[in-house]
Amino acid sequence: xxxxxxxxxxxxxxxxxxxxxxxxxxxxxxxxxxxxxxxxxxxxxxxxxxxxxxxxxxxxxxxxxxxxxxxxxxxxxxxxxxxxxxxxxxxxxxxxxxxxxxxxxxxxxxxxxxxxxxxxxxxxxxxxxxxxxxxxxxxxxxxxxxxxxxxxxxxxxxxxxxxxxxxxxxxxxxxxxxxxxxxxxxxxxxxxxxxxxxxxxxxxxxxxxxxxxxxxxxxxxxxxxxxxxxxxxxxxxxxxxxxxxxxxxxxxxxxxxxxxxxxxxxxxxxxxxxxxxxxxxxxxxxxxxxxxxxxxxxxxxxxxxxxxxxxxxxxxxxxxxxxxxxxxxxxxxxxxxxxxxxxxxxxxxxxxxxxxxxxxxxxxxxxxxxxxxxxxxxxxxxxxxxxxxxxxxxxxxxxxxxxxxxxxxxxxxxxxxxxxx
Amino acid sequence: xxxxxxxxxxxxxxxxxxxxxxxxxxxxxxxxxxxxxxxxxxxxxxxxxxxxxxxxxxxxxxxxxxxxxxxxxxxxxxxxxxxxxxxxxxxxxxxxxxxxxxxxxxxxxxxxxxxxxxxxxxxxxxxxxxxxxxxxxxxxxxxxxxxxxxxxxxxxxxxxxxxxxxxxxxxxxxxxxxxxxxxxxxxxxxxxxxxxxxxxxxxxxxxxxxxxxxxxxxxxxxxxxxxxxxxxxxxxxxxxxxxxxxxxxxxxxxxxxxxxxxxxxxxxxxxxxxxxxxxxxxxxxxxxxxxxxxxxxxxxxxxxxxxxxxxxxxxxxxxxxxxxxxxxxxxxxxxxxxxxxxxxxxxxxxxxxxxxxxxxxxxxxxxxxxxxxxxxxxxxxxxxxxxxxxxxxxxxxxxxxxxxxxxxxxxxxxxxxxxxx
Numbered sequence: 001x002x003x004x005x006x007x008x009x010x011x012x013x014x015x016x017x018x019x020x021x022x023x024x025x026x027x028x029x030x031x032x033x034x035x036x037x038x039x040x041x042x043x044x045x046x047x048x049x050x051x052x053x054x055x056x057x058x059x060x061x062x063x064x065x066x067x068x069x070x071x072x073x074x075x076x077x078x079x080x081x082x083x084x085x086x087x088x089x090x091x092x093x094x095x096x097x098x099x100x101x102x103x104x105x106x107x108x109x110x111x112x113x114x115x116x117x118x119x120x121x122x123x124x125x126x127x128x129x130x131x132x133x134x135x136x137x138x139x140x141x142x143x144x145x146x147x148x149x150x151x152x153x154x155x156x157x158x159x160x161x162x163x164x165x166x167x168x169x170x171x172x173x174x175x176x177x178x179x180x181x182x183x184x185x186x187x188x189x190x191x192x193x194x195x196x197x198x199x200x201x202x203x204x205x206x207x208x209x210x211x212x213x214x215x216x217x218x219x220x221x222x223x224x225x226x227x228x229x230x231x232x233x234x235x236x237x238x239x240x241x242x243x244x245x246x247x248x249x250x251x252x253x254x255x256x257x258x259x260x261x262x263x264x265x266x267x268x269x270x271x272x273x274x275x276x277x278x279x280x281x282x283x284x285x286x287x288x289x290x291x292x293x294x295x296x297x298x299x300x301x302x303x304x305x306x307x308x309x310x311x312x313x314x315x316x317x318x319x320x321x322x323x324x325x326x327x328x329x330x331x332x333x334x335x336x337x338x339x340x341x342x343x344x345x346x347x348x349x350x351x352x353x354x355x356x357x358x359x360x361x362x363x364x365x366x367x368x369x370x371x372x373x374x375x376x377x378x379x380x381x382x383x384x385x386x387x388x389x390x391x392x393x394x395x396x397x398x399x400x401x402x403x404x405x406x407x408x409x410x411x412x413x414x415x416x417x418x419x420x421x
Numbered sequence: 422x423x424x425x426x427x428x429x430x431x432x433x434x435x436x437x438x439x440x441x442x443x444x445x446x447x448x449x450x451x452x453x454x455x456x457x458x459x460x461x462x463x464x465x466x467x468x469x470x471x472x473x474x475x476x477x478x479x480x481x482x483x484x485x486x487x488x489x490x491x492x493x494x495x496x497x498x499x500x501x502x503x504x505x506x507x508x509x510x511x512x513x514x515x516x517x518x519x520x521x522x523x524x525x526x527x528x529x530x531x532x533x534x535x536x537x538x539x540x541x542x543x544x545x546x547x548x549x550x551x552x553x554x555x556x557x558x559x560x561x562x563x564x565x566x567x568x569x570x571x572x573x574x575x576x577x578x579x580x581x582x583x584x585x586x587x588x589x590x591x592x593x594x595x596x597x598x599x600x601x602x603x604x605x606x607x608x609x610x611x612x613x614x615x616x617x618x619x620x621x622x623x624x625x626x627x628x629x630x631x632x633x634x635x636x637x638x639x640x641x642x643x644x645x646x647x648x649x650x651x652x653x654x655x656x657x658x659x660x661x662x663x664x665x666x667x668x669x670x671x672x673x674x675x676x677x678x679x680x681x682x683x684x685x686x687x688x689x690x691x692x693x694x695x696x697x698x699x700x701x702x703x704x705x706x707x708x709x710x711x712x713x714x715x716x717x718x719x720x721x722x723x724x725x726x727x728x729x730x731x732x733x734x735x736x737x738x739x740x741x742x743x744x745x746x747x748x749x750x751x752x753x754x755x756x757x758x759x760x761x762x763x764x765x766x767x768x769x770x771x772x773x774x775x776x777x778x779x780x781x782x783x784x785x786x787x788x789x790x791x792x793x794x795x796x797x798x799x800x801x802x803x804x805x806x807x808x809x810x811x812x813x814x815x816x817x818x819x820x821x822x823x824x825x826x827x828x829x830x831x832x833x834x835x836x837x838x839x840x841x842x
Binding site: 011012013014015016017018019020022023024025026027028030035036037038039040041042043048052055177179189190191193194209210211212213214222224282284288289290291292293295296297299300301302305306307308309310311312313315316319320349350351362363364365366372392394395396397398399401 | 460492526731734783
């Protein structure tokens with residue numbers, strides 16, 4: 001069963017709002033075994049809506065429409081649906097009751113404009129709105145379902161979860177669509193692709209899809225499959241993950257388990273620190289507090305995070321972390337010597353048993369021929385053991401900060417788990 | 422001139438990523454006087470892409486395509502474009518040079534797979550990629566422009582701003598779509614709306630649109646107008662901004678000037694510190710380094726930022742910032758006394774003349790009936806002058822962190838500029 005999402009509203013086309021409704025709907029439909037094959041956004045213009053409905057009806061079994069159902073003049077979805085289905089608006093008794101009750105709960109009467117909310121296309125099935133006043137509208141034409149919902153997220157979500165998805169589950173025998181995402185760090189998309197090329201070639205005949213999803217410092221690999229036997233699908237994907245692990249095991253830092261939220265590296269590191277009862281201290285120069293922000297964005301991080309210093313100038317690397325002044329003149333602040341001194345002192349300063357220190361040139365200025373922009377030294381410590389590494393990231397300041405943060409957190413994770421590079 | 426945006430990638434259709442590229446592109450095109458009339462997302466399947474290209478060509482003058490240009494097997498945009506335009510791939514000399522240089526800068530050779538990035542459809546115009554390896558592809562069919570770009574946001578953005586939009590501006594006489602955004606902090610959307618209600622009512626007849634754009638801690642007000650006389654449009658909008666200022670002046674911390682990048686609060690504060698030759702130190706407890714991250718995300722911040730400490734437990738508030746232990750037992754760490762001590766010591770520790778200290782309960786746990794989740798004390802210091810304030814934000818951890826950071830930076834800005842609350 002294929003679905004198409006159609007969002008109506010000028011605010012999307014001028015980039016004023018992000019289409020989070022479609023993201024949520026796609027997730028829910030997918031989990032219910034309904035594939036989303038197309039998403040469109042069009043303006044509040046009759047002709048644009050009609051031709052989008054027409055195009056969608058050629059591709060999909062169900063067209064889910066959001067937006068343009070309000071009572072004001074710029075909301076034309078309802079009259080446009082009437083034109084497309086060659087029908088007219090009638091007042092629905094149940095909806096009028098809902099609207100009246102909605103306003104009386106708020107000690108208000110129903111205005112002329114709000115009463116129009118009770119009008120629906122003659123011949124449609126009404127979807128009651130428990131969270132607002134505009135009803136959903138369900139129509140059918142040549143075996144294609146057209147369902148129109150309000151654009152207000154929690155009104156739409158209520159209708160989807162309580163009415164629409166359960167009805168489709170009853171009407172059709174829907175397949176399961178299963179995804180598993182493998183999280184990798186420290187390897188670029190193209191090298192990863194070469195390493196797993198043979199394995200990847202074998203996926204198609206097993207009806208497993210693979211997608212590479214890169215972001216700064218990370219590549220996520222998503223395996224997908226569709227079928228009617230959920231446990232068979234899971235077994236099939238798990239088997240492939242088992243074959244994949246020996247190929248790129250040292251780059252894998254985690255995976256998304258079926259139906260769970262995809263963990264972030266800071267979640268995974270946090271859980272490891274918690275499990276091993278370790279306490280973390282940070283010293284960040286070029287990352288400027290970003291690692292500290294990631295770590296503390298995790299709820300409960302105070303159980304394993306002791307603190308951070310951001311000594312943005314050499315004098316504070318000296319005053320806060322006792323880095324010997326001679327290092328700045330001999331090796332410079334972006335050096336193995338400097339991050340080694342920083343990470344060791346961070347353990348002491350924060351009474352910690354694990355620590356990260358970062359010093360680099362985030363850019364876009366400050367690079368030299370010897371140490372170009374992007375040059376970054378990272379040091380990690382686990383009790384007595386210290387590992388340092390030099391990287392040359394890119395030219396973009398924010399990307400360098402993000403990549404350095406991800407890389408540093410994974411270096412610490414690997415040191416704790418004794419995973420060789 | 423009408424544009425259509427086509428995003429290619431299964432990850433959109435399963436709701437794995439939010440389509441922020443389209444939002445950004447719509448904003449930029451709009452500002453350049455190009456109207457976006459349709460947005461679509463389709464899967465990485467040849468037939469879906471071809472029919473989307475075909476549909477788009479019937480509606481728009483320019484079709485902007487993102488995604489599916491990577492070197493891996495799931496990226497099929499390039500070969501699909503060849504089929505649609507009835508052409509074939511050839512290696513482009515300039516792109517191969519770019520790719521080679523990209524990898525040699527990172528001390529790497531060009532692998533077989535990466536060399537494929539240099540292949541482009543024969544007959545296309547190549548758009549060089551300064552931020553990555555996949556080139557952009559510009560083709561034309563029956564007066565419709567088709568432009569294919571990588572889906573990686575900063576690669577796409579570089580091409581749009583430096584190449585594509587400037588070229589369209591040269592080729593066509595485009596109307597001006599003028600926006601000016603007024604940045605406010607410390608006032609909610611609904612109260613703001615009431616304060617400026619009469620002023621807002623007068624905008625429509627002047628053909629000026631107004632949008633409220635809220636984000637944690639901030640509300641931005643965007644005024645827009647469209648026409649062929651740029652200076653007339655600007656005068657018209659400037660006049661309205663002049664009328665607006667007396668109504669909400671103390672909440673305004675900045676504005677976007679025509680054609681400039683919308684400044685962030687950290688940019689505005691940074692410029693103020695630079696101009697006044699002030700040096701900043703930070704002490705962050707509940708914000709966990711996020712203010713430090715915002716400050717250091719600004720290029721050149723090392724000129725005015727000295728450093729930060731994140732003492733995530735009381736013992737480090739004492740050891741790093743000399744906060745008297747008795748404060749923790751009498752007033753607690755989330756108190757006026759504590760942030761006062763923190764901010765004063767931060768000035769000394771970082772040899773600074775301005776400082777911020779934050780201590781609060783980010784949540785979702787740790788709240789009490791007396792100090793519920795969201796309770797946050799902020800202290801700011803400008804030389805001898807210290808101001809502290811208590812806030813109770815909300816229940817959401819990340820939103821609390823973001824709102825506290827924005828609020829704290831604006832408190833410091835107002836203290837330096839002697840703006841009363």
